[in-house]
Amino acid sequence: MTGKLLHAYGNVKASKSELDKSYEFHLRGLQQYKSTIGNNHHRTADLCVKVSDHYTRLRQYSAASYLLDQALKIYGDRGYYDPEKARALYKKGRLLQLLQDTEEKSKKYLDEALQLNRKLKKGGADFRKGIEDLTDRDFDDLIVFWSK
Known part of the structure; x- marks a missing residue:
């Protein structure tokens, strides 16, 4: 329960823009999750x-990229984690864009997202919208509240 509360x-x-406290x-x-439920649990991925x-x-x-890779590995190909996986793919693609990594790499993640x-x-779904029209919220809205 402690991990959920944290x-x-x-x-x-x-939500109150207290980002340093949020980070803590x-x-x-x-x-806490890693020490109790392990490195491969979906809550750890969240x-x-x-x-x-x-x-x-x-x-x-590099730390951000590592954690997103870990989350994607945990979510895997299990369809019931597709909302969480979509969000992680989107964030990984955006991170690669930010790093000005090859467009091909970021495009792969963003297309799948x-x-x-x-x-x-x-x-x-509005099929006229491309990935450039979507935001974090479009992916967060797919996820049940306890995994946001």
Whole structure:
């Protein structure tokens, strides 16, 4: 339960723009999950994504990339994690764009994120929108509240 609370407190602090406090709670939650439920649990992956956001903000790009890779590995090809996977793919693609990595690499992640987004939105997807029109919120909205 502690990891869930730390995750939630981190989200509350982020919503209040208290990003340093948010980072502390998210990092503590990630550490707690790793020590209790392990490195391969979907809740660990959820906090890998959250902490990667903080690392990106703090310009610790290699750490952010590592955590996104870990999250994607955990979510794998299990369809019930498609919303979380779509978000992680989107964030990885955007990070690669930020790093001005090869367009081919970032495009691979972003294309897969877009396809999952459209699949998950079903009838609500606007197929005129490309990946450049989507934001973090478009992917966060796909995810149940306890994994945000």
